[in-house]
Amino acid sequence: MGGSNPVVLVALLTAVSLVITIFKYHDAPEKVPIWWDLHAHPWLWVPRWFGLFFLPVLTFLVPYALYQTVVNSNLESHGHESKSSIFHIVVLPAIFLFIVQTFVLLPAAVDELHNFPARTFVANVALWLLIWLGHNIKHVEPNSVVGIVNPWTSNAAWDSLHQQAGLVFEVAGVLLFILAFFLPIGWPLTVGLIVLWLGPWIVAYALAYSTASTSSEREPLVSA
Incomplete structure (x- = not known):
């Protein structure tokens, strides 16, 4: 560290x-x-x-x-x-x-x-667990602990994957932060939270799988 x-x-x-x-x-x-x-x-x-x-x-x-x-x-x-x-x-x-x-x-x-205080909670999920997380994973070097770590992530594709995934997290976070103050409390806010929190993870894993499927360099992820 x-x-x-x-x-x-x-x-x-x-x-x-x-x-x-x-x-x-x-x-x-x-x-x-x-x-x-x-x-x-x-x-x-x-x-x-x-x-x-x-x-x-x-x-x-x-x-x-x-x-x-x-x-x-x-x-x-x-x-x-x-x-x-x-x-x-x-x-x-x-x-x-x-x-x-x-x-x-x-x-x-x-x-x-x-x-x-549902709006306060959702706004903080957006700020910290999406925007702040997305910003930081862009700069993490290959390792087997922190980042988008899954069976399809390779060292060769690490940087491009995390740049794209980080941007997805940030965009989802900005959208969720805005919606936290406008969506009605109840099902609309709950669904917005679930979709915009889980969605970036699903997209990140899809990006990792897509990259692995099209890359000729498929060496497994190893700890740096």
Whole structure:
């Protein structure tokens, strides 16, 4: 990772998330919603301690597990831009979960009606899990952990595949971000989220398969 340890940033985000949660803890009722229906109304309730603290725990555990996988994948030969992008991708789950905890889950927990801030959630999916992810995968060098990794991805086709896939993610993210503020909450917003989140992955895998089918260089993907 070029001397930068993403776990430090992950730990900082986790600590801040815990502080904010503790500060808001007594403003929430004994039971808080953890799942909502399509119209953003609370549907499943859990004890306050679990409902408010499970995301801060995941804020650390998810990126830490990803970091351990990356560390064991011998990416030291990557250039600075690739290492920087991998750093951003490793901390991405922590950033996303921190924002969801702070601006989605906690407001819903302390709100009188406990409705889910659906537009805020969808906008953040678009911003981080599509636009930011798409931007960073463009710069990742061949490896077997981070990127569009599947049986059809080869080292020879890696760069062109990730440039195209990254652009697809970014375009889908911009569209979803805009639609997050205009689509009615319910089936329209839910379908828009599913299509524009899963769609880029399906397109990326289709691009990988298409490239492998037409390329004469089909050497398997190996760790850099």
